[in-house]
Amino acid sequence: MTARFFDLEAIGLRLLEDSRHRAVMLRGRGIVPCLALIEVGEDPQSAAYVTRKIEDCKKVGIDVRKVVLLQSVTQSALLAQVQMLDADNAVSGILVQLPLPSHLDEDAVIRAISPHKDVDGLHPVNLLSLTTAEPSIIPCTVSGIDALLSETGLALDGARVAILGRGKLVGLPASLLLSGQSRNTTVTVLHRKTKNLGNILKNSDIIIAAAGSAHLVTPDMVGAGAVVIDVGMSWPEGMLCGDVHPDVAEVAGWMTPPDRSFGVMTRMMLLKTVLDLAEKKATT
Ligand code: GUN
Numbered sequence: 194m195t196a197r198f199f200d201l202e203a204i205g206l207r208l209l210e211d212s213r214h215r216a217v218m219l220r221g222r223g224i225v226p227c228l229a230l231i232e233v234g235e236d237p238q239s240a241a242y243v244t245r246k247i248e249d250c251k252k253v254g255i256d257v258r259k260v261v262l263l264q265s266v267t268q269s270a271l272l273a274q275v276q277m278l279d280a281d282n283a284v285s286g287i288l289v290q291l292p293l294p295s296h297l298d299e300d301a302v303i304r305a306i307s308p309h310k311d312v313d314g315l316h317p318v319n320l321l322s323l324t325t326a327e328p329s330i331i332p333c334t335v336s337g338i339d340a341l342l343s344e345t346g347l348a349l350d351g352a353r354v355a356i357l358g359r360g361k362l363v364g365l366p367a368s369l370l371l372s373g374q375s376r377n378t379t380v381t382v383l384h385r386k387t388k389n390l391g392n393i394l395k396n397s398d399i400i401i402a403a404a405g406s407a408h409l410v411t412p413d414m415v416g417a418g419a420v421v422i423d424v425g426m427s428w429p430e431g432m433l434c435g436d437v438h439p440d441v442a443e444v445a446g447w448m449t450p451p452d453r454s455f456g457v458m459t460r461m462m463l464l465k466t467v468l469d470l471a472e473k474k475a476t477t
Contacts, residue, residue, distance in 0.1 A: 194417055196441070196448035199341050201457050208340075208461035209253065215468045216254035219475070226471035227256040228312065228463075229278040231289045233271065233297070234264035239290045246288075249460050255467050258284060264294055271297060275305045285471035286312035288463070291362065299361075309473065312466050315361060323366055324373035330466060332366045337458025338401055338422050339370065345420055345447050347398070354378045355394050357410070357436060358403035363424055367401055390414070402436035410437040418446035424455050 219226055228250055232243045243259070250257045260274055271293075278284050287310050293299050303311070308318040314330035322329040331339065342349065354371050358364035359382050372380040381393055384404075391414040394400055402410055402423045415421060425436030439451040449455050 196445035205457035212253040212464040229258040323369040326374040333462040336462035355397035363403035407434035408438040
């Protein structure tokens with residue numbers, strides 16, 4: 194079997210056009226969607242992510258408020274900034290670029306954002322809602338994964354899903370959404386202490402790799418026809434690498450392309466979420 198690769202460029206373009214259309218419609222009703230972005234310190238990768246998010250917002254007609262704080266900012270100064278944006282009626286959603294410098298308490302910062310302005314969907318109230326029949330805000334990368342699963346046309350009810358990694362941004366929320374009342378799959382979360390990793394993967398209909406461990410998933414671990422979605426990133430010897438070995442394409446049914454282009458899904462889902470929040474605010 195040779196896997197069918199998700200056409201991320203085409204799906205991304207479709208999502209971009211959809212957001213552009215929604216922003217025009219909202220503006221026509223006098224609603225200006227606005228994303229507040231907080232960047233702390235000078236991590237070049239975080240800065241690049243933030244720049245790309247601003248470009249994407251501009252393309253579709255979402256206003257941006259960018260706040261850059263020094264690496265040495267205190268927890269209370271950061272919280273004060275979040276609270277100010279949270280109280281600002283013109284701001285539809287707030288995103289604090291992660292990771293934060295190690296002296297800051299990320300979870301406390303996330304909790305300081307009102308659940309209805311939490312674009313990342315990481316506030317405990319929003320995380321809990323992922324398990325319900327109607328999740329409120331799905332974290333962007335997980336929303337991208339979910340959209341790809343829809344593309345396959347596969348019935349999710351009862352499907353066996355293996356999630357590699359239990360991180361805050363992907364593994365944890367993906368496990369809550371996919372095992373919850375809305376998606377109804379059977380999820381196994383795999384992590385560095387998991388025994389018989391290969392056996393569990395081999396018996397899964399869907400594999401979501403978000404461990405950040407280069408080429409951890411090899412063809413012998415994947416069942417014929419499985420859907421394999423790789424969002425893992427690591428840089429062994431300075432080269433960006435996914436969690437899934439490219440040869441997995443020889444056994445999988447569907448697979449993300451090995452060119453590491455999944456990022457477009459995360460970026461497009463951020464735009465969708467900002468528009469969802471702006472729309473919801475206008476109707477409540
Ligand atoms: N850093 C890398 N990915 C993300 C994300 O999805 N949200 C935030 N806030 N920070 C990130």
